[in-house]
Amino acid sequence: MSRLTDHLIVISFDCLSSLDFPMLQELPHFKELLQRGSYCNQVQTIYPSVTYPCHTTIVTGNYPKRHGIVNNTLLQPGRLSPDWYWHRKHVKGTTLYDEAKKAGMTTAALLWPVTARANIDYNMPEIFANRSWHHQVPVSLSNGSIRYQLDLNRRFGHLRKGLNQPELDDFVLESTVYTIKTKKPELMLVHFVDLDSQRHYHGFASKEAMAAVERHDVRLGRIIQALKESGIYENSTIVALGDHSALDESKAIKLNVLFKEKGLIDVNEHGKVKSWKAYCKSCDGSAYIYLNEPSDHQTKEVVEELLKNLVLNQTNGIEKVISQHEAAAMGADENCAFMVEARRGFYIKEQIDGEFIDSITERDVRAKRYTLASHGYSPEKKDYTTLIIAAGKGIRPNVVVPSMHLVDEGPTFARLLGLDLGSTDGSVVEDLIYDS
Numbered sequence: 204m205s206r207l208t209d210h211l212i213v214i215s216f217d218c219l220s221s222l223d224f225p226m227l228q229e230l231p232h233f234k235e236l237l238q239r240g241s242y243c244n245q246v247q248t249i250y251p252s253v254t255y256p257c258h259t260t261i262v263t264g265n266y267p268k269r270h271g272i273v274n275n276t277l278l279q280p281g282r283l284s285p286d287w288y289w290h291r292k293h294v295k296g297t298t299l300y301d302e303a304k305k306a307g308m309t310t311a312a313l314l315w316p317v318t319a320r321a322n323i324d325y326n327m328p329e330i331f332a333n334r335s336w337h338h339q340v341p342v343s344l345s346n347g348s349i350r351y352q353l354d355l356n357r358r359f360g361h362l363r364k365g366l367n368q369p370e371l372d373d374f375v376l377e378s379t380v381y382t383i384k385t386k387k388p389e390l391m392l393v394h395f396v397d398l399d400s401q402r403h404y405h406g407f408a409s410k411e412a413m414a415a416v417e418r419h420d421v422r423l424g425r426i427i428q429a430l431k432e433s434g435i436y437e438n439s440t441i442v443a444l445g446d447h448s449a450l451d452e453s454k455a456i457k458l459n460v461l462f463k464e465k466g467l468i469d470v471n472e473h474g475k476v477k478s479w480k481a482y483c484k485s486c487d488g489s490a491y492i493y494l495n496e497p498s499d500h501q502t503k504e505v506v507e508e509l510l511k512n513l514v515l516n517q518t519n520g521i522e523k524v525i526s527q528h529e530a531a532a533m534g535a536d537e538n539c540a541f542m543v544e545a546r547r548g549f550y551i552k553e554q555i556d557g558e559f560i561d562s563i564t565e566r567d568v569r570a571k572r573y574t575l576a577s578h579g580y581s582p583e584k585k586d587y588t589t590l591i592i593a594a595g596k597g598i599r600p601n602v603v604v605p606s607m608h609l610v611d612e613g614p615t616f617a618r619l620l621g622l623d624l625g626s627t628d629g630s631v632v633e634d635l636i637y638d639s
Contacts, residue, residue, distance in 0.1 A: 206621030207597030207636065209438035212383075212391045213616065214426065215261070215315070216419050217254060218399035218578065219445030220407075221245060221588040223416055230417065232424035233592065236443060240594025241602035241635055248447045248589055248609050250533045251486035251542075253579045255288050257446035257609060258316040258394065262299040264613030264627030266534025271295040272317055273536035278484050278493060280468075281476025281555065289330040289346070291321035299613055302622040303390040311388035313375050314396070319346035325386055327352050327378065329394060331366060339365075355381070368400040369418055376422045380429040387435055390620065393426075395419060402449045403574040440596050440619055444612065445589035447578045450488065452550045453563050455573050456520045458483035458490065458543070459555040461509065467502065474556055481506045481540070483553060488580030490551040491530075491539040503540055510543060520549030520560060523581075533581075534628070547584075550577045599637045607632050 224244040227233040249260050249267060251274065259272040267273045271293055276285040291298075294317055300310050304322050311325035312318050319328040326347040332339045344352050359377040364370040372395045379393050398415040405411035423443060430436040459482065462468045467481040480502045484491040492510070494502055513519040523544040531537035545551050552561075552573070567573040580587060591612065594600075597619045610629030617624045618631045 204618070204621045204623060207619045208440040209596065210387070210389055210391070210430075210435050211440045211442070211616060211619055212426065212430070213261075213393070213442045213444070214423065215258065215392075215394045216398055216443060216445055217394065217396045218402050218447060218449050219416075219419075219443075219589060220448035221590050222407075222448065222586060223445075224590055226413070226416055227420075227592075230420035232420045232427060233443070235427070236423065236441060236592050236594045240441075240592060240598050240600060241604065242590065242592040243604035243607050243632075244588075244590040245606040246445070246589045246591055246609060246612075247582045247606065248587070250530075250535050250581055251489050251491075251579045252447040252582060252587075253486050254399070254446060255316045259288075259294055259298075260609050261444070261446065261612050262315075262392070262616075263294065263296060264610050264617070264624050264629040265296065266610060266628050268531055268534050268537050269295065269628060273538075274484065274486055274491070278482070280479050280482045281470075284333055286333055287330075288317055289319040289328065291318055293317060297624060299616055299620075299622070299624065300390060300392065302617065302624060303620060306620075306622060308389035308620070309386065310390045311382050311386060312392040313378055313382070314371075314394040315392040316394060318392075324348070325351045325382055325388065327355060368397045369415065372397040372418070372422065376425060380425055383426070383429040383435075384433045387433055395422060399449075402576045404568055404571070406575040407449050407451050409575075436595075438596055440593065440598055442591065442593045442616070444591040446609070448587045448589055449576045449578045450547060450580060450584065450587065451576045452545075452548055452574070454520055454549045455561045455563060456545060456549055456551045457554045457557060457559055457561065458492075458551065459553055460557065460559045462506075463555050465505065465509065467506070468555060470555065476555065483543075483551065484539075485551045485553045486579035487550045487577040488584075489542055489544050491536055492541040492543065493538070494540045497538070497540070506540065510541060517546065518560075520546050522546040544581050550574075550579070593635055597637055598635055602634050604632060604634050 255275045256267040263270045279285040314329040355378045362374040401411040401415040468479045510524045513521045525542040530542045563573045
């Protein structure tokens with residue numbers, strides 16, 4: 204298979220929505236990209252539409268049930284801070300960066316989800332210290348490229364303020380520019396989280412979120428300039444994309460509170476989970492319901508009746524109960540007993556204490572107990588699509604793709620690099636590709 208570009212730079216602007224497109228058309232660097240290239244501003248995301256499954260779908264072309272990253276975090280009932288699907292070992296099958304490496308290409312990834320300990324030449328994975336005795340720097344170093352990360356931290360570490368935004372993305376930007384100029388990777392994956400953070404804690408259309416979109420335009424401009432200064436711009440393909448949208452919420456649902464009341468979750472004297480028969484695993488806008496014993500039909504019947512009764516009253520915030528079979532058909536985890544979809548204005552938390560429904564206050568948000576907007580909702584929700592813009596070598600100019608799916612992005616990127624991801628759930632978006 205012929206290779207259509209020498210350098211593919213994929214930039215993920217986490218939580219970039221189709222609703223942002225009119226604004227992007229007016230910002231100088233997004234506008235430049237749009238004028239040079241092509242786009243689709245109706246990209247359907249996956250279910251559940253959370254960051255780690257989405258980014259794994261982007262590099263595999265598969266739905267979560269197939270690539271194995273079915274949520275952001277692992278099923279660890281009652282744990283205050285569950286571990287995330289940080290590591291490459293969790294991904295089933297191959298990825299874009301695996302195939303690029305096999306083909307002898309130079310690869311780089313900056314905070315791209317689920318790449319800890321991946322075989323990437325220049326890798327700064329997204330992972331954080333999740334134990335009281337862990338420290339961020341050694342955790343990052345031990346899971347990525349040690350010398351590369353030490354160099355980046357020495358040069359740009361002063362820009363960071365822990366995981367706070369926009370400082371973290373400013374650090375990622377300088378690291379990206381430096382990597383382009385010094386390493387000239389043939390495949391580069393970059394993940395910016397500023398917009399997602401602002402939407403979570405200030406609301407979807409907040410002034411803070413809009414300011415983050417403007418900062419992203421500046422970041423895009425700096426990356427384009429770095430490609431020009433390094434002499435590889437004409438032989439490069441630049442892709443700017445989102446992974447999911449978000450919706451505002453004002454109430455939090457805690458199904459595990461009900462499960463505890465029904466005797467399906469047992470806690471100790473400290474309120475920690477001691478044992479469980481059923482557990483609600485949050486995906487924010489949706490949730491998985493798992494049974495400790497999948498063959499426990501009695502518990503399943505109790506849970507099903509409970510959930511279906513909740514749907515009857517809109518104030519409970521549950522829009523829909525999805526069966527195991529239906530969840531699998533949508534590409535979600537086929538090992539769940541059910542999924543539940545939250546109504547607009549609601550999202551789902553895992554807590555087992557307090558009231559079943561909590562109204563979200565500013566104080567809650569300041570304490571980072573709750574958020575004002577989230578994702579994880581069904582891709583069938585109205586006005587919930589994301590977008591992709593591609594320009595440069597191998598991309599047809601001035602094409603508007605009416606609609607596509609997140610699973611189509613991986614096969615399309617593989618085609619640009621002359622790679623093959625094998626049998627995938629998605630397919631190459633031929634309208635975007637200029638095959639000379």
